[in-house]
Amino acid sequence: MKPQIVFLYGWGPEEGGRLSSLLYMVETATTMNMNAAVFFFADAAVSAKKGASAKIGQEIGRRLRILTQNEKVEFYVCEQAMRKRGLTKENLENRIKVVGYATFLETAASAKTVITI
Numbered sequence: 001m002k003p004q005i006v007f008l009y010g011w012g013p014e015e016g017g018r019l020s021s022l023l024y025m026v027e028t029a030t031t032m033n034m035n036a037a038v039f040f041f042a043d044a045a046v047s048a049k050k051g052a053s054a055k056i057g058q059e060i061g062r063r064l065r066i067l068t069q070n071e072k073v074e075f076y077v078c079e080q081a082m083r084k085r086g087l088t089k090e091n092l093e094n095r096i097k098v099v100g101y102a103t104f105l106e107t108a109a110s111a112k113t114v115i116t117i
Contacts, residue, residue: 001074003037005029006108008116012043016056019047022117023063030072037074037111039104040096045081048096068095076104 007026011018022038029036040048047053047064054061067073075096082088082098089098108114 001035001071002110003074003107004034004112006037006039006111006114008039008041008104008108008114009044009047010040010042011117013046013052013056016060018117019044019053019056020060020063023060023067025115025117026067026073027063030067030070033072035072035074037076037107039076039078039099039107041078041081041104043081043085045077045085045087048075048077048082048092049087050091050093053093064093068093076107078104 007022009019009022026036026038051061053064068075075093076099077092077096079098079100092098
Protein backbone atom coordinates (compact mmCIF):
# COMPACT_ATOMS: atom_id res chain seq x y z
CA MET A 1 0.00 0.00 0.00
CA LYS A 2 1.40 3.39 -0.99
CA PRO A 3 0.11 6.02 1.44
CA GLN A 4 -1.29 9.26 0.08
CA ILE A 5 -0.79 10.94 3.42
CA VAL A 6 1.77 10.32 6.17
CA PHE A 7 1.30 11.44 9.77
CA LEU A 8 4.46 11.98 11.81
CA TYR A 9 3.79 11.85 15.56
CA GLY A 10 6.37 12.34 18.30
CA TRP A 11 4.47 13.27 21.47
CA GLY A 12 4.44 11.10 24.57
CA PRO A 13 1.50 9.53 26.40
CA GLU A 14 0.96 12.65 28.52
CA GLU A 15 -0.36 14.37 25.36
CA GLY A 16 -3.68 12.53 25.07
CA GLY A 17 -5.35 15.43 23.28
CA ARG A 18 -2.72 15.41 20.56
CA LEU A 19 -3.02 11.63 20.15
CA SER A 20 -6.78 11.98 19.88
CA SER A 21 -6.33 14.66 17.19
CA LEU A 22 -3.98 12.35 15.29
CA LEU A 23 -6.55 9.55 15.39
CA TYR A 24 -9.32 11.90 14.20
CA MET A 25 -7.20 12.95 11.22
CA VAL A 26 -6.38 9.34 10.33
CA GLU A 27 -10.05 8.36 10.70
CA THR A 28 -11.03 11.25 8.44
CA ALA A 29 -8.44 10.24 5.83
CA THR A 30 -9.80 6.69 5.72
CA THR A 31 -13.37 7.99 5.48
CA MET A 32 -12.20 10.00 2.46
CA ASN A 33 -10.88 6.72 1.00
CA MET A 34 -7.21 7.75 1.40
CA ASN A 35 -4.39 5.38 2.24
CA ALA A 36 -2.52 6.68 5.28
CA ALA A 37 0.61 5.89 7.27
CA VAL A 38 1.39 6.84 10.87
CA PHE A 39 4.99 7.03 12.11
CA PHE A 40 5.50 7.05 15.89
CA PHE A 41 8.93 8.42 16.83
CA ALA A 42 10.62 9.85 19.93
CA ASP A 43 8.31 9.66 22.98
CA ALA A 44 5.36 8.56 20.82
CA ALA A 45 6.98 5.12 20.57
CA VAL A 46 5.44 4.44 23.99
CA SER A 47 1.97 4.86 22.42
CA ALA A 48 2.69 1.84 20.21
CA LYS A 49 3.01 -0.45 23.24
CA LYS A 50 0.12 -2.87 23.84
CA GLY A 51 -2.41 -1.29 26.18
CA ALA A 52 -0.61 2.07 26.43
CA SER A 53 -3.22 4.00 24.47
CA ALA A 54 -6.04 2.56 26.61
CA LYS A 55 -4.25 3.92 29.68
CA ILE A 56 -4.35 7.38 28.10
CA GLY A 57 -8.09 6.95 27.60
CA GLN A 58 -10.44 4.05 26.87
CA GLU A 59 -11.86 5.83 23.82
CA ILE A 60 -8.36 6.49 22.45
CA GLY A 61 -7.44 2.83 22.97
CA ARG A 62 -10.59 1.67 21.19
CA ARG A 63 -10.02 3.99 18.23
CA LEU A 64 -6.37 2.98 17.86
CA ARG A 65 -7.34 -0.71 17.89
CA ILE A 66 -9.90 -0.12 15.15
CA LEU A 67 -7.44 1.85 13.02
CA THR A 68 -4.71 -0.77 13.35
CA GLN A 69 -7.16 -3.22 11.78
CA ASN A 70 -8.00 -0.89 8.88
CA GLU A 71 -6.31 -1.97 5.64
CA LYS A 72 -6.05 1.66 4.52
CA VAL A 73 -3.68 2.52 7.38
CA GLU A 74 -0.14 1.37 8.07
CA PHE A 75 1.40 2.05 11.49
CA TYR A 76 5.14 2.30 12.03
CA VAL A 77 7.28 2.85 15.10
CA CYS A 78 10.85 4.10 15.01
CA GLU A 79 13.23 1.28 15.88
CA GLN A 80 15.70 3.55 17.67
CA ALA A 81 13.00 5.27 19.74
CA MET A 82 11.48 1.90 20.61
CA ARG A 83 14.80 0.46 21.81
CA LYS A 84 15.63 3.59 23.85
CA ARG A 85 12.36 3.11 25.72
CA GLY A 86 12.86 -0.60 26.38
CA LEU A 87 10.16 -1.75 23.98
CA THR A 88 10.31 -4.89 21.85
CA LYS A 89 8.37 -6.05 18.79
CA GLU A 90 6.52 -8.52 21.01
CA ASN A 91 4.98 -5.83 23.21
CA LEU A 92 3.70 -3.60 20.40
CA GLU A 93 0.07 -3.30 19.35
CA ASN A 94 -0.86 -5.60 16.46
CA ARG A 95 0.04 -4.45 12.95
CA ILE A 96 2.55 -1.81 14.09
CA LYS A 97 5.73 -2.34 12.10
CA VAL A 98 9.19 -1.48 13.37
CA VAL A 99 11.16 0.62 10.87
CA GLY A 100 14.19 2.86 10.74
CA TYR A 101 14.43 6.44 9.55
CA ALA A 102 15.41 5.38 6.01
CA THR A 103 12.14 3.48 5.57
CA PHE A 104 10.19 6.39 7.01
CA LEU A 105 11.88 8.86 4.67
CA GLU A 106 11.21 6.66 1.63
CA THR A 107 7.56 6.36 2.65
CA ALA A 108 7.23 10.09 3.28
CA ALA A 109 8.96 11.00 0.00
CA SER A 110 6.50 8.89 -1.99
CA ALA A 111 3.39 10.31 -0.28
CA LYS A 112 1.47 13.33 -1.52
CA THR A 113 1.34 14.92 1.94
CA VAL A 114 3.22 14.64 5.24
CA ILE A 115 1.68 16.12 8.38
CA THR A 116 3.60 16.50 11.62
CA ILE A 117 1.54 16.58 14.79
